[in-house]
Amino acid sequence: MMFSRRRMLQGIAASTGAAFGVPIAAERAVASPAADGAAKRIIFFMQNQGFDPKTCIPEGMKNSGSLAKVKLPEPISALEPYKERLHIINGLHGIHTSPSHSAFFGALGGYRGSDGVPPSASTIDYELSKVLPQTLLPHLCIGMDSIENMKAKPTIATLSASGAGQPIFMHSNPNHLYQMLYGGISSGNIRQQHEARSGVFSQVEKLAAMKGQSLPESDQQRYGQYVQGFKDVNGLRTRLDTVSDHLRKFAPAVDERYTKPKFETDWHDVLLDLGISALTSGITNTLTIGSGRGEIFGAWKGLGVDQQGHNLGHMDQPDNPIWIKIRQYNSRMLVRIMETLESVPEGNGSMMDNTLIVYTSNNADKQHTNGANWPVMLLGNLDGAFQSGCFTQLDGKRPINALYTSLLRAAGQNVDRFNMDEKMAKKFDDSTGPLKEVLA
Template structure:
């Protein structure tokens, strides 16, 4: 085993049996890179998180614009990161509207979320949407990291068949599209994500090595222990603490995945989940959030998408005393009791987002935190689940984008401003500018004062 430098990221790599464990950027290792490369560190990251069925806007939208905006009940869990957060009101996805295609708003809301393109109404193989913003960035920054992008979810969905009024299940189950006809499938099993991120070699090789480690009942860290000890002696005190904290974090995630694998599911479980997934939905989301943090921290990738649930999901939320199906509740017809339950679901999702953002904020990097160098876009392709409308979408943008975003504000854009204008602006800041994406009409000037 030997410590080596990654050709692309210039981050130290620890190696062992089928394991390649990249480490965070450290001051002690800075002299190994050129001055120009040191200025470029740390890199920028982007993540896009999708939630289905819209939100209850009265409990979501701040009453004040600008700095010092109020956090309504739904957004209250974001108080620790409010200064790192921009609430953007008024964005629209026109191509999520029927535009002559009739029903199918939920399927359209997912397919349009990151593409801004009108999906072809079909439940056959001739699906068509557009290239999503994450894949535009991935294709324009190919080779910068081991994985161009990471696609995650909590519901496996279906890749074929009719899932919404004549729309293919491919539309409902995916937000990432590498071409007009190619959705990028998501991974829902945290263990599989972990092995993909930290296992060396081809898929069969990773599976073989994972099986060997499983049979030996050893942590992934046991196989890089020699490298870790050697590196530890070469680091300064601050970086030693950073290394210890990082390795402890990797092991904690490993242990949680192992505990999740111990669960089996009874036939009376409300919603089926794939084997190896935590029984608790909140823990599932948090584990996937940890996977994104680890992937960013080790520079395995700089681009991720995460569907907390598929479009039109009718998952129940018994853990917060909402046994009703989410989709059914979203057709509230103005019922105050249903509004209250929807708001509870919305807040539950925001609590998971807060966990992710605080993880990024508590991870030091360069002169700030990992959140300072990230752009995290969270939202839904529908505004109100009952009206199925696509204007005034619920959108949050967290992170400083490497000092290019003036956060800590609530901004309201002009009506009918395409959400793709936000994506154009994010691509600029990510270093992968393009002339247009989807139905964009220009940049979103509101990101800076």
């Protein structure tokens, strides 16, 4: 009986409190656009199935240089008007992550990852969420997949982690995510469902805390994590209610794409809207987007792509009309993020001035890769911390961990390595510290 109750709580926590991945400190507040320009935010956009460098490097460009007088490849042509904000990086590696179909947690963790293997340490997005200006929800993850997968598994954990064995869940059902973020300021069915779920979670938290005291000591710590999950979700709801007037300005309008999606891309689009609204409202300043949710599946029927799943990874990406559509869709999403943040004043400029977007794949350059080349695009400069408007060709001797070290440096952390001890570094990194080629 006690075992089945623990299993029940584990399942509920996985789709609610555990979706946060981390305790939400009571003192965290909504980070409204900063008057002093001190606010910073970082967005990770992870496309599955690999990121072939030929789909992002301008034709004929083999050496580092300016992007000003070159034309971007067709798959990322939507970024052409934003070249001055773009930095294309080729020649990082992730051999030590053993990606194959996907590096899973290793893509953002910079360590060995594999299907079904729990994270061995925290990931860079979580570490940044701890050091960037505090918000109500330190870190938000959204995951995009086929409509069937998103409905069957509204939360899934494959990319982000707050520590060893502590995955952070991605939200894939926009109705659930909207209710979590904006249910308290909604009306009609959304408000009724929000209040009903809130009442259940409050009761379950009390019941779980009481029943957990009777468990053997060996089980109390694990059980306590589930209880903490309910405390987190209940605490977040309460704190969001205290800033309801502020949130009303940013909540997206709910339409039939939420309740009657024609294609999975309808849900992809509204998930992106919710992620952007969480940034502009100040609910969070660290957003991770998993297109394909870090796995080997994914679908884009709304783009006219009938094929889906693993087979997409076995197609060459350059000059492939299917992958051109997918990458162009990604690029338009990146433009939507930039344009929205550009429209919100912050400090002496806009929110985009204090933002960095990191676009790459959880699977290096292609499916079944050894990770020897891991292309990355950066958009924005995080208040001048990063170079932009350029292409950088590296020699393949520095790991993705070095880029993550650079992000931490830009966020104010004086670190020389990220998730790589000296023994590992001797084998996989020929230098130390951040990438001097990317920092301004």
